[in-house]
Amino acid sequence: MNKNKIAIVLGIVCTILTIAIVIQINTIKRTSSTVSGSSSELKDEVLKWKEKYDNAAINLENAKEELSNIRESSSKNDETASAKEREITLNNNLLGFTNLEGKGIELTVKDDPNAKSENIAPYDDISLHIVHDGDLRSIVNELKNAGAEAISINEQRIVTTTAITCIGNVIKINDEKVSSPFIIKAIGFPESLESALNRGGGYLERLNEAGIETTIKKLNKVQITKYNGVINSKYMKNIQ
Amino acid sequence: MKRDKITITIVIGLVCTILVAVMLAQFRTIEETDIIGIETSREEELRTMIASWKTRYEETEEQLQETDQKINEYKDKAISNDETKALLEEELNKTNMLVGKTNVTGEGVIITLTNNEYSEIEYTDLIALVNELKLAGAEAISINDNRIINMTDIVNVNSSTILVNEERIISPYVVKAIGNQKYLSSALSLKNSGYIDKYTSWGKTISMEEGKNIKIYAYNQEGKKGSMEFKYAKEVE
Numbered sequence: 001m002n003k004n005k006i007a008i009v010l011g012i013v014c015t016i017l018t019i020a021i022v023i024q025i026n027t028i029k030r031t032s033s034t035v036s037g038s039s040s041e042l043k044d045e046v047l048k049w050k051e052k053y054d055n056a057a058i059n060l061e062n063a064k065e066e067l068s069n070i071r072e073s074s075s076k077n078d079e080t081a082s083a084k085e086r087e088i089t090l091n092n093n094l095l096g097f098t099n100l101e102g103k104g105i106e107l108t109v110k111d112d113p114n115a116k117s118e119n120i121a122p123y124d125d126i127s128l129h130i131v132h133d134g135d136l137r138s139i140v141n142e143l144k145n146a147g148a149e150a151i152s153i154n155e156q157r158i159v160t161t162t163a164i165t166c167i168g169n170v171i172k173i174n175d176e177k178v179s180s181p182f183i184i185k186a187i188g189f190p191e192s193l194e195s196a197l198n199r200g201g202g203y204l205e206r207l208n209e210a211g212i213e214t215t216i217k218k219l220n221k222v223q224i225t226k227y228n229g230v231i232n233s234k235y236m237k238n239i240q
Numbered sequence: 241m242k243r244d245k246i247t248i249t250i251v252i253g254l255v256c257t258i259l260v261a262v263m264l265a266q267f268r269t270i271e272e273t274d275i276i277g278i279e280t281s282r283e284e285e286l287r288t289m290i291a292s293w294k295t296r297y298e299e300t301e302e303q304l305q306e307t308d309q310k311i312n313e314y315k316d317k318a319i320s321n322d323e324t325k326a327l328l329e330e331e332l333n334k335t336n337m338l339v340g341k342t343n344v345t346g347e348g349v350i351i352t353l354t355n356n357e358y359s360e361i362e363y364t365d366l367i368a369l370v371n372e373l374k375l376a377g378a379e380a381i382s383i384n385d386n387r388i389i390n391m392t393d394i395v396n397v398n399s400s401t402i403l404v405n406e407e408r409i410i411s412p413y414v415v416k417a418i419g420n421q422k423y424l425s426s427a428l429s430l431k432n433s434g435y436i437d438k439y440t441s442w443g444k445t446i447s448m449e450e451g452k453n454i455k456i457y458a459y460n461q462e463g464k465k466g467s468m469e470f471k472y473a474k475e476v477e
Contacts, residue, residue, distance in 0.1 A: 042286040049293035091335035102472040145393035163375035
């Protein structure tokens with residue numbers, strides 16, 4: 001009699017506990033599987049649009065080249081026409097749509113290699129030892145002031161619509177992620193470009209004081225690659 | 241009999257303890273990981289990436305169609321000199337506009353920054369604003385009617401004078417930008433993190449108005465060396 005009672009109670013307790021565990025396992029499975037399922041779908045979609053963009057960018061590059069060839073060949077027999085053609089080509093060079101080469105400098109800017117949380121004194125701030133978007137904007141501005149004709153940072157061409165920003169701790173140029181070491185190329189008179197950056201109290205001195213490493217090379221040949229994006233004119237119109 | 245009872249009780253006790261322990265462990269893991277929270281933030285990031293690639297694809301595709309159309313026009317029409325010249329003229333006007341050689345008009349915003357008793361506007365404030373405007377898709381920008389072109393520099397002469405394109409300007413600084421009016425104004429006036437809130441909280445005087453027909457003047461090439469031509473750079477393949 002007593003044994004039976006115990007067995008029934010035991011059975012009920014075990015069943016309830018087992019059911020509870022099964023329910024828990026099921027909920028965990030369901031939530032995690034649906035979430036990761038939809039996020040892998042999203043990843044696929046990111047890749048799909050990136051691939052579509054990559055293809056369109058290649059097609060655009062080819063089309064631009066064909067256009068520039070046909071423009072040149074159809075204007076070569078006429079002096080005013082070929083003058084116009086040369087002006088269009090110059091504009092496209094200025095806009096950053098072509099690869100350029102010339103004298104200039106190559107500047108490398110690198111986060112302080114000792115900037116790790118275990119090395120930083122308690123009163124120090126680790127963010128002082130890494131390169132920020134504002135530093136890159138200032139360097140670009142200094143180079144423009146020193147007469148740079150074309151600039152790129154980690155192969156991202158600086159064009160009229162280029163923004164250099166920081167979201168979280170990711171620096172973006174032309175909406176592309178870039179990170180330290182930053183290789184900044186500029187075409188222009190090498191001595192002016194170098195002295196603008198290197199002068200006492202100049203921008204590089206300030207960075208160096210914070211442990212950020214910089215090196216400048218003056219070069220006879222700097223190659224700067226073209227901008228692959230689009231410069232929009234949806235909202236502005238020419239007026240006389 | 242008595243021994244049997246004790247064994248059974250011990251077994252029951254053990255089973256119960258194990259089951260309860262398993263359940264507790266499960267509850268804890270669920271609480272700690274907060275799976276849904278992590279996944280939704282990643283999802284949001286992925287959605288932003290999709291939107292960004294999609295926009296870039298659409299812009300590139302549009303430009304591609306425009307370029308293909310130009311190619312065909314040259315192929316079909318550029319038989320006589322006059323027609324060739326007309327096509328060239330059209331392309332020249334478009335690229336002149338993008339470079340900043342023409343006066344342009346369109347919708348956008350006008351931001352005015354003024355020195356006040358406690359705080360002066362610095363050149364770095366203007367560099368940061370120009371950067372924000374570019375990020376928000378501005379197509380043309382000027383400061384006190386000095387057109388911002390690709391190689392425009394903004395530097396200080398002294399605390400109250402700033403140089404833009406080698407021209408001296410002083411407060412009030414009137415920054416005009418043409419682009420999507422809603423997009424430009426909402427990007428600048430984001431609560432707390434937007435340019436206007438941020439710089440106002442630092443004691444700067446800034447105001448913004450929207451406009452349908454903002455006029456931005458061409459880059460003034462007179463008396464300026466370089467900027468619109470190359471001395472050192474050459475095109476290569």
